Amino acid sequence: MTELQRDKTFESSGVSGTLKVVLHDVSGTLLRTLGTIERRGYDYRDVHCTQRVDGDFDLLVRIEDIGGPRNLDILCKQLERLYNVVSAEKVGRRKRAERA
């Protein structure tokens, strides 16, 4: 983590939380989403996916970072950049240290 990043925007390693992601039903929709989460520096711990009546999917995914400065808001924006993603938001967030 760099000096300039050490402000409210970034948190040191130990970011975890749950994301709620709404997905369109297009081919590879889960892979695209989970792949982006992994490539952007997070492991997923728990994945729940259910189809809604309108055909879209609700994906709940609990993630933990793999180290380095991470910011879940940026991850949400990176997910929302995908064309299969309708929206992505944090629904819960804790620091690993606080859980101990």
Place this chain on the structure above:
Amino acid sequence: MTTATQFAKQQTEIFENRAPKSGAQLLLEAIEAQGVDLIFGYPGGAIMPVYDVLPRTSLTHILCRHEQGCGMAAIGYARATGKVGTALATSGPGATNLVTAIADAYLDSVPVVFITGQVPSDLMGTDAFQEVDIVGITMPIVKHSYIARDPADIPGMVAEAYFIAGEGRPGPVLIDLPKDVANAVTTERHRWRPYPKVKPEMGTSENISRAETLIRAAERPLFYIGGGIAQGDGVAELRELVERTEIPVVSTLKGLGSLPSDHPHYLGMLGMHGLKAANYAVQECDLLIVAGARFDDRATGKLDTFAPGAKVIHMDIDVAEIDKLRRADVFLDGSLKKNLSALDPFKDEPYEKAQIEPWRELCYSRRSMYEWDYDAPGNGVYAPKLLHDLSRRAPDSAIFTCDVGQHQMWVAQHCYFDDPKDHITSGGLGTMGFGLPAGLGAKLGAPDRTVITVSGDGSIMMNIQELQTLHRYGIPLKIVLLDNSALGMVRQWQEVFFEQNYSEVNLDDNPEFSKVAEAFRVESFVVRERSEVDAGIDRLLAADGPILMHVKIDTMENVWPLVPPGRSNADMMER
């Protein structure tokens, strides 16, 4: 490029046309409907139904000699024209040969639609002959991708693919077309659910006025501009704002040309091989106005030492770039063009230029102090001087494409650009082999303009087969091959950072490039001495057909200044 309204209209029209057609026909007609007239491709088994229909369309097909060449030619075409490029290949090896071009388009945000044949649907997943999961392979490097499962989907899918490639922050889109779907005939047309995302048009008025307040308060403001200026069609608005505020400007590799190289407020390229005046200005500014740039590590050096005392205004159409690497005090998302023209910090108050005058003087005096010195000892060809002279003698509208290495940095440092579309370089991926195919694609897209490819002896070998494409179509590309008998950039790093432990960088066994060119029936000549350079440039610029000028240069020449990786931009090494 298609607007959201045009896109919606296209979807309705598609639904109304119900003549029986095959998937291949629907594909090519949908491409034509996008206004495409030129595509780059290479045939093979799985894509044969498409090639069967191709001669009956209005499309001009350019057969490159390698799918990577097709992909990079499509990128060069897209970057020179501002249109969406198109590249076509077969399944398996044809598709994997496109991968480097797809990654290049992704990292440099270039709008290209890539179409690959696929094995028939019933064989997919059986490890069939020439089956690869190209959608899976390219998932991290596309803006979006599709597998066409039903010919009735194709018209809507193609329209959406071109729309997505070009909208917002542009990028590559892939369509994978199984052979049976290409062959199947249908009268159906599926209405394609349009997914275009609603994005803000520009920054909020509150953020615009916060940005204006920061600009008014700054004593040492600086613009840091990138490739987004050209992609966001913001060149005129940037120039206007810079002239109005008289704030100095530094540019990334991809932003070059957004201001003319000799613009009075322009300090030069920043970063690893940036100009000293530019890097020092970044270090000392108190306000950084970032427009269409993304704090790439080649531009920033060690991030926490980059512009350490500066507040940041960040404008980018891609909100995921904002706060990614450096927190922005104010962000303006949406169209760069609109944000740049909305910013008017001195509309209500007289411009107190005196406040930034000492800063401007400091920046401009440094710029003169660190001017390039084109005197080099000896009789050998000095590449920076050659490039400087070549770009001043070429028409103003000339386009330069280049490969990757020392020669690429010399082009960025020493050529004159007055439009960002004049400089086509592989910035994000740094792809050796890019220059020649990108140059031929650019020349086909801009036939009235002089197009010059500057390549290296290492890079040119990576797509040398495209000399044949120049010959086949009589494409009058001008190639300057700067031959230092080495993988020069790697050699320089081994010299500087690895105690001259030279490992696998010596290319003194290169082929005789002029004979290679001759074998491809491309005119060629050699320049060995400084005294031959002027006549060489004359001959190069006067040629009617494709031509290759093979220039022998000193192996040990280096690119300066150089910021060591992981160090601050203030720590520039020099000759």
